[in-house]
Amino acid sequence: xxxxxxxxxxxxxxxxxxxxxxxxxxxxxxxxxxxxxxxxxxxxxxxxxxxxxxxxxxxxxxxxxxxxxxxxxxxxxxxxxxxxxxxxxxxxxxxxxxxxxxxxxxxxxxxxxxxxx
Numbered sequence: 001x002x003x004x005x006x007x008x009x010x011x012x013x014x015x016x017x018x019x020x021x022x023x024x025x026x027x028x029x030x031x032x033x034x035x036x037x038x039x040x041x042x043x044x045x046x047x048x049x050x051x052x053x054x055x056x057x058x059x060x061x062x063x064x065x066x067x068x069x070x071x072x073x074x075x076x077x078x079x080x081x082x083x084x085x086x087x088x089x090x091x092x093x094x095x096x097x098x099x100x101x102x103x104x105x106x107x108x109x110x111x112x113x114x115x116x117x
Contacts, residue, residue, distance in 0.1 A: 063110050063115060063116075064106040064107075064109040064110045064113070065103050065106035065107040065109075065110050065116075066103075066106065067106055068101075068102030068103055068104075068105050068109075069099045069100075069102045069103040070099075070102070071102050072098035072099050072101050072102020072103070072105075073095045073098050073102065074098070075098050075102075076094035076095045076097050076098020077091040077092070077094050077098065078094070079094050079098070080092070080093050080094020080095065081094065
């Protein structure tokens with residue numbers, strides 16, 4: 001391990017000493033064969049106007065109020081038919097009550113989501 005570190009240190013020293021310039025008696029001369037040309041740098045700033053961001057399109061699916069009304073209506077009809085002695089009348093009353101309750105709950109969820117103000 002010590003040998004690897006020592007080799008790395010020696011290579012680093014030699015690499016840092018060799019930078020393409022020769023120094024003689026306090027003066028520096030470069031040993032490049034190419035002529036040095038001035039470099040012209042142009043800075044240009046372009047401002048591009050972008051159109052206003054379009055409003056995000058809301059999903060056009062079924063609202064939570066509608067889903068709640070459907071689920072509540074079906075559930076209420078099933079429970080009403082199972083509990084009542086007159087199956088048809090119990091299903092209708094349970095369906096209406098369930099649909100109303102489901103709509104109210106779904107509408108409150110739509111308000112929280114921002115779909116309805």
